[in-house]
Amino acid sequence: MCGIVGYIGNDNAIDIVINGLENLEYRGYDSSGIAFLDEGNIDVVKCVGRINNLKEKLSKEYKNFFSNIGIGHTRWATHGVPSDVNSHPHLSMNGKFAVVHNGIIENYLKLKEELEKLGFTFKSETDTEVVSNLLEKLDDGDFLNTVFKMKKTVEGSFAFGILKKDTNELIATRKESPLVVGISDSGFYVASDIIAILKYTRDIIYLENGDLIHFKDNSYTIYDKNDKIVNRELKHINWSVETATKDGFDHFMLKEIFEQPKAIKETLLRRLDEDNNLNLDGLEDLLDSDLKRFNKCYVVACGTAFHAGLVGKNILEKAFNFPVILDIASEFRYADNFLDENTLLIIISQSGETADTLAALREAKRKGAKVLSITNVVGSSIARESDNVFYTFAGPEIAVASTKAYTTQLVSIYMIALKIGRILNNISKSEYDEIIENLKLIPDKIQLMLKDTQIYKSIAKKLKDKSNCFYLGRGLDYYTAMESALKLKEISYVYTESFAAGELKHGPIALIEDGTIVFVIATQRKLYEKVISNIKEVKARGAKVFEITQFDDSNCVCDVKILIPKTIEILMPIISVIASQLIAYYASLAKGNDVDKPRNLAKSVTVE
Ligand code: G6P
Numbered sequence: 001m002c003g004i005v006g007y008i009g010n011d012n013a014i015d016i017v018i019n020g021l022e023n024l025e026y027r028g029y030d031s032s033g034i035a036f037l038d039e040g041n042i043d044v045v046k047c048v049g050r051i052n053n054l055k056e057k058l059s060k061e062y063k064n065f066f067s068n069i070g071i072g073h074t075r076w077a078t079h080g081v082p083s084d085v086n087s088h089p090h091l092s093m094n095g096k097f098a099v100v101h102n103g104i105i106e107n108y109l110k111l112k113e114e115l116e117k118l119g120f121t122f123k124s125e126t127d128t129e130v131v132s133n134l135l136e137k138l139d140d141g142d143f144l145n146t147v148f149k150m151k152k153t154v155e156g157s158f159a160f161g162i163l164k165k166d167t168n169e170l171i172a173t174r175k176e177s178p179l180v181v182g183i184s185d186s187g188f189y190v191a192s193d194i195i196a197i198l199k200y201t202r203d204i205i206y207l208e209n210g211d212l213i214h215f216k217d218n219s220y221t222i223y224d225k226n227d228k229i230v231n232r233e234l235k236h237i238n239w240s241v242e243t244a245t246k247d248g249f250d251h252f253m254l255k256e257i258f259e260q261p262k263a264i265k266e267t268l269l270r271r272l273d274e275d276n277n278l279n280l281d282g283l284e285d286l287l288d289s290d291l292k293r294f295n296k297c298y299v300v301a302c303g304t305a306f307h308a309g310l311v312g313k314n315i316l317e318k319a320f321n322f323p324v325i326l327d328i329a330s331e332f333r334y335a336d337n338f339l340d341e342n343t344l345l346i347i348i349s350q351s352g353e354t355a356d357t358l359a360a361l362r363e364a365k366r367k368g369a370k371v372l373s374i375t376n377v378v379g380s381s382i383a384r385e386s387d388n389v390f391y392t393f394a395g396p397e398i399a400v401a402s403t404k405a406y407t408t409q410l411v412s413i414y415m416i417a418l419k420i421g422r423i424l425n426n427i428s429k430s431e432y433d434e435i436i437e438n439l440k441l442i443p444d445k446i447q448l449m450l451k452d453t454q455i456y457k458s459i460a461k462k463l464k465d466k467s468n469c470f471y472l473g474r475g476l477d478y479y480t481a482m483e484s485a486l487k488l489k490e491i492s493y494v495y496t497e498s499f500a501a502g503e504l505k506h507g508p509i510a511l512i513e514d515g516t517i518v519f520v521i522a523t524q525r526k527l528y529e530k531v532i533s534n535i536k537e538v539k540a541r542g543a544k545v546f547e548i549t550q551f552d553d554s555n556c557v558c559d560v561k562i563l564i565p566k567t568i569e570i571l572m573p574i575i576s577v578i579a580s581q582l583i584a585y586y587a588s589l590a591k592g593n594d595v596d597k598p599r600n601l602a603k604s605v606t607v608e
Contacts, residue, residue: 078378210226257403401581468511548579
């Protein structure tokens with residue numbers, strides 16, 4: 001996910017674009033840049049890091065400079081590490097076209113090869129530079145026509161802002177990626193999100209999929225996906241700046257919970273072909289090597305990422321056909337483990353910067369282990385130092401409580417394990433197909449759950465005045481209970497513990513008293529009867545039990561049953577956790593806490 005902004009009008013495009021980018025930083029923040037016309041030439045200023053770095057650079061090189069037309073970009077790296085050269089805008093080789101892009105050009109490698117044969121060279125690793133050079137190749141002197149031709153050639157998703165040398169015109173177009181247009185008396189604006197331009201106008205046009213807008217001579221024309229002129233309605237919106245940043249959601253956490261269907265699709269579908277084959281970019285050399293040499297696999301992470309590893313243990317063990325060892329990074333790095341060149345270490349980290357996880361990685365590498373990391377941040381320290389990296393394409397996660405990063409981590413582990421399991425012949429083709437087919441259905445099932453959140457709001461009201469509560473589960477549900485308890489405690493501050501339901505009678509049951517709230521996660525058929533017994537045990541001691549389950553059996557012994565969509569049991573953790581994310585969110589809200597920034601916590605823990 002990246003953010004783009006463009007402006008053409010009477011005011012200074014540089015100020016407007018920079019202000020817009022600052023408001024889009026939530027969409028990506030590893031680098032940024034701007035292009036504007038300077039006496040007909042296109043000048044580009046860009047650099048790695050936050051937008052402040054760009055502002056500093058501009059204030060040195062272009063102090064008090066005026067341009068009436070410009071495009072800008074804030075990046076969330078997907079193709080190539082965050083660096084000055086990989087930052088947008090990207091100029092064509094002859095400097096005639098500048099492009100900013102949000103999205104992914106799927107046929108960029110093929111296009112790049114074709115362009116290279118024609119003598120084009122590339123400075124960056126990005127798919128976007130291919131588009132600027134493609135524009136140069138297709139240039140027939142007519143800016144609009146050249147962009148039409150480019151649009152027909154590229155495949156994938158995009159929102160583009162494009163400038164051409166010696167041409168006081170701005171073209172923007174979108175397919176799948178968002179793009180809105182703003183109109184004011186002093187000019188025209190385009191942006192990935194209304195928030196970027198709200199300061200200047202509330203008169204907005206939402207471009208439809210495939211639309212292109214051409215700004216020229218103080219006017220604009222919109223073309224639809226077939227290049228036919230269309231009218232799009234101009235809407236006046238009343239959003240506050242604060243609401244708009246979060247796409248209309250009250251908090252980033254809620255927005256990120258709702259983004260999960262899309263994030264899971266991104267992570268999964270781009271690696272899956274029509275025949276259900278998994279193409280795991282980034283792991284090619286590992287998968288082509290002798291996987292049989294591994295006789296140990298450790299999974300190491302912190303916090304939520306550690307819970308993702310726990311859920312993944314089961315399928316990884318199937319894949320390798322040997323026990324897989326889980327450890328918390330801060331413990332692992334000091335433990336006397338058995339790392340050697342026959343060890344695979346799987347590191348999981350949303351940020352890719354967690355100090356303990358990074359230290360564990362370094363320790364393992366020092367001892368000769370092969371390191372595969374699963375992370376959300378391209379070019380992060382963990383990504384850079386690992387032998388192989390698998391990206392969860394969840395987009396930036398802003399709320400401290402991790403949601404979409406977690407579910408995409410789960411999907412990533414399933415994909416990696418399935419692939420390894422097939423290569424080693426430890427997972428049968430039919431088992432593989434069944435899991436893949438069901439994984440593909442998960443986004444729609446989550447979408448269904450998110451349609452009605454009433455039950456979670458009413459549970460939150462009951463939790464509001466409690467000082468403690470519990471999550472119980474067995475098997476995979478125990479791991480979901482651990483993640484659920486973490487979610488609830490970190491943002492609601494209700495003291496929440498998770499227990500393996502079978503361990504209850506060995507101690508924790510002493511904590512149950514009249515009115516204690518106990519959440520029970522029960523999604524595994526073979527363990528169901530046992531879980532029912534545990535529910536009876538805590539109820540007999542006065543607990544109020546909320547059961548999160550896919551079984552609608554009538555012999556429910558709980559007080560409230562939260563029915564969630566069904567899927568095969570091994571995948572249930574991806575669905576059941578959505579319920580506890582919502583419980584945590586609404587509980588935090590009901591208590592009036594700062595949901596996105598809970599006390600004492602940080603999104604990325606870069607201290608040991
Ligand atoms: C912090 C965050 C958690 C996260 C953990 C590990 O505690 O608040 O949400 O799970 O760090 O972070 P990582 O970026 O390595 O996944």
